[in-house]
Amino acid sequence: MLRRRGFIGQSGVAMLASAARADQPPRTLKPGVLRIGTYFVNPPFEFVSNHKRVGFEVDLMREISLRLDLRANFIDTRWQLLLNEMQQSRYDCAIGGITITPRRQQILGWSVPYMTTTLSLVVDGRRTPATATLADLKMATVGVQAATTDYDAAVAMKRSGRIGKVAVYPFARIADAISDLVAGRIGAVMKVYPVASWLARTTPGLRILGQVPDDPQPLGIGFNLKNAQLLAAVNHVLGDMRADGSYDGLVRRWHLA
Structure with missing residues (x-):
């Protein structure tokens, strides 16, 4: 049997729950807006269908934005540019089925993995x-x-x-x-x-x-290293979504289970 993926488990929930909710709204490039860098060529994570931007991570980021009282604004770019543009603070965060690696951790901050796959x-x-x-x-x-x-x-x-x-x-x-x-x-x-x-x-x-054996792929949301407050707020929301079942609902909607 194929080991398909591992989603946020109990240990992950404990890590997420430990992130304190900030007293102030998280700092973003534009007040009230969460600028999200991604690329819409990566189904089922994010892609264009019937002229609409859809996908598991699109729904995930819209829900996170809603819970942070922010409006999600997706900025379409290219994979080859995304991580460098995130370093330059062109976005508040970046997502796109991105594996957290030691090298990438040197240049960006990362949420706890919302999915570990293969x-x-x-x-x-x-x-x-x-x-x-x-x-x-x-x-x-x-x-x-x-x-x-x-x-x-x-x-x-x-x-x-x-x-x-x-x-x-x-x-x-x-x-x-x-x-x-x-x-x-x-x-x-x-x-x-x-x-x-x-x-x-x-x-x-x-x-x-x-x-591929023995090569887990933890996927995360990337942030500028200077914006730990926003990272912590997103981690807190991910924990809430896992606890209340809404994360699992997205998994079922996109047939990832």
Whole structure:
């Protein structure tokens, strides 16, 4: 059975509950507004459907903003720019299925993980036998997005001989990787589980082969290091949402359970 993801558990709730609610409204770039940097090319986290911005993280940030008495204002940018722009305080916070890593913790503050997931490999079920495992990818080319933890994991797997080659795609062109997978030009595509599951569900013939072992992906909301007050306020709201069941409601709505 695939270990799909781990959401905020009891230990996480305790950590969140320990964050004190500030006496004053959290400081934001524009009073009354929470500017959120992201990119709408990352389903089911955030994407455009019927000309509307939707997704699990869109709903999550709208609920957080509401509970902080702020209006959510999503600013569409590119993955390649987002973290640097967040350092420059162009946004109050940044979200986008972003894995918290030691290197990223050096440049930004991070909420407690609102989800801990895995890296999964999507294959074409018509070409890959049902009995295949990750061990059968030794000669395969695996598609990943540039400058991601997916890329880092794939490079490490190539160096250890667990996959054959790494094909790198621009972040916003994941559809190209899926097209190449369906056409047989690559053997698999690696993404965090929610995205991998979405791709497998929405493209006929695709399925998840398995997950990269021993490589958990804690996802968080990024903040400027100088705005600890806003970070603490968001952590408090995340704890409230977990405690009152509204977080789990979003998980069910977006079929992440």
